[in-house]
Ligand SMILES: NC(=O)C1=CN([C@@H]2O[C@H](COP(=O)(O)OP(=O)(O)OC[C@H]3O[C@@H](n4cnc5c(N)ncnc54)[C@H](O)[C@@H]3O)[C@@H](O)[C@H]2O)[C@@H](O)CC1
């Protein structure tokens with residue numbers, strides 16, 4: 001099966017034409033507890049910058065003041081438990097969900113991921129959500145075609161240990177692509193395997209690669225939280241109505257483009273604020 005490349009020419013039109021904020025979707029990003037809110041805040045900022053009409057951070061009550069002291073355009077909703085999340089999801093305008101960045105690995109986090117998956121909404125599952133899914137067969141079975149899984153190599157090995165055996169070390173990109181395709185087919189979700197070469201595979205078998213090499217080399221992305229920002233970019237594009245695989249591919253290109261725009265010295269929180277310049281270069 002052939003593998004395609006993610007390039008500038010393969011991007012959808014990301015401009016905004018008319019309409020009001022609800023025409024661009026409402027993303028919900030779940031935060032971890034006190035002292036662990038930074039990752040979700042970066043994801044939420046990325047979702048807003050990439051053009052979601054509204055972004056809300058779902059915070060455990062104990063973390064509300066910490067988050068409120070740090071965000072302005074992003075909204076906050078207290079989500080104490082799975083019941084509260086279920087109540088919030090009664091609002092069908094929440095059309096893109098993100099769970100994982102510093103969410104934690106406790107029972108509350110697992111319950112939130114369960115509710116999110118059973119809602120059937122488009123969602124991004126990253127970081128701790130992936131570890132929880134790897135531990136719980138029922139969560140793995142609840143994955144669906146609206147899910148985008150964004151593992152790094154370690155998380156991929158937890159989720160798909162048998163498939164991961166082929167991609168140890170510096171495996172050729174064709175091997176990595178084949179493994180990602182198998183993971184997508186098995187899980188029924190879109191799988192984005194991160195790295196300097198990032199692979200996006202659709203459960204139907206279509207597979208796409210972005211190579212951050214040559215004039216797209218972005219080694220400064222090897223920094224804590226860069227993946228949390230990628231999760232937020234995908235979530236924001238889902239909110240805007242892109243299909244899961246399209247959102248994953250466009251976010252991958254934008255993520256590297258932001259890193260290239262900033263250059264050396266980049267830290268993760270710089271990435272979302274590079275989007276306006278990247279969008280200007282795209283003549284949006
Ligand atoms: N500012 C923040 O609040 C940040 C919070 N973070 C959170 O910290 C928690 C732990 O995330 P981690 O990913 O560090 O921890 P994990 O323990 O889940 O995964 C890291 C482990 O996987 C191994 N590994 C194998 N291949 C890897 C690869 N290609 N890339 C990275 N690791 C690989 C590493 O050696 C390491 O042992 C998550 O909840 C995450 O969201 C991080 O995202 C960093 C930034």
Ligand SMILES: Nc1ncnc2c1ncn2[C@@H]1O[C@H](COP(=O)(O)OP(=O)(O)O)[C@@H](O)[C@H]1O
Nearest residue numbers: 152194195196212219221222224225226227228
């Ligand atoms: N050397 C590199 N070149 C290009 N991209 C990289 C490089 N190292 C990491 N990245 C990208 O940065 C992000 C790191 O994500 P991740 O490993 O989940 O980190 P974190 O958990 O700290 O957010 C991924 O999108 C990955 O593709």
